[in-house]
Amino acid sequence: GAGVSQSPSNKVTEKGKDVELRCDPISGHTALYWYRQSLGQGLEFLIYFQGNSAPDKSGLPSDRFSAERTGGSVSTLTIQRTQQEDSAVYLCASSKLAGAFNSPDTQYFGPGTRLTVL
Amino acid sequence: GNSVTQMEGPVTLSEEAFLTINCTYTATGYPSLFWYVQYPGEGLQLLLKATKADDKGSNKGFEATYRKETTSFHLEKGSVQVSDSAVYFCALSDQAGTALIFGKGTTLSVSS
Numbered sequence: 318g319a320g321v322s323q324s325p326s327n328k329v330t331e332k333g334k335d336v337e338l339r340c341d342p343i344s345g346h347t348a349l350y351w352y353r354q355s356l357g358q359g360l361e362f363l364i365y366f367q368g369n370s371a372p373d374k375s376g377l378p379s380d381r382f383s384a385e386r387t388g389g390s391v392s393t394l395t396i397q398r399t400q401q402e403d404s405a406v407y408l409c410a411s412s413k414l415a416g417a418f419n420s421p422d423t424q425y426f427g428p429g430t431r432l433t434v435l
Numbered sequence: 436g437n438s439v440t441q442m443e444g445p446v447t448l449s450e451e452a453f454l455t456i457n458c459t460y461t462a463t464g465y466p467s468l469f470w471y472v473q474y475p476g477e478g479l480q481l482l483l484k485a486t487k488a489d490d491k492g493s494n495k496g497f498e499a500t501y502r503k504e505t506t507s508f509h510l511e512k513g514s515v516q517v518s519d520s521a522v523y524f525c526a527l528s529d530q531a532g533t534a535l536i537f538g539k540g541t542t543l544s545v546s547s
Contacts, residue, residue, distance in 0.1 A: 376534065
């Protein structure tokens with residue numbers, strides 16, 4: 318079936334503008350994750366959604382970052398008042414529940430959105 | 436807290452050479468361990484995984500064994516190809532299976 322899709326693939330914005338990045342997880346996957354990949358910091362976890370539970374926001378770097386997941390499927394990551402240090406590739410991943418404890422299974426990644434803040 | 440340390444690259448090899456990329460981890464409990472690969476211009480792909488001690492993950496000729504006694508998950512391949520040139524990431528997830536914690540990545544370059 319279809320994999321994780323993300324849009325846009327590239328986004329160039331000016332410092333101070335808000336941006337929205339979209340993620341469509343694999344159908345049937347209840348867990349959704351956002352990560353950021355940048356040259357200086359490697360791959361960093363941002364936020365995690367699981368079903369209707371409150372999201373784990375422990376990785377969000379500042380209150381300019383927020384994310385929501387509507388209807389348990391599509392997710393939008395919003396960055397307000399973008400800064401140059403926000404330039405990175407934003408990756409979305411999804412997984413299904415598995416095992417005796419219904420723990421999230423292997424994460425499958427989308428192609429990412431490359432954000433450039435001028 | 437949990438962390439992953441992998442050898443820094445770049446690693447440069449000739450075709451058919453033996454590959455080892457070292458990965459060690461720090462974690463409480465019994466994490467799952469993964470190797471992801473990122474080919475040039477492409478997204479992250481799962482290469483292999485192991486979910487408990489002594490498990491061996493394997494795929495495309497690559498192997499890694501989950502060694503709890505040495506907290507390691509080294510990636511090996513007996514004979515690399517030019518097409519294996521990519522960035523390799525070691526990662527772990529804790530028992531709750533939430534966020535993946537990644538190593539910094541190792542760039543492999545294979546020449547013919």
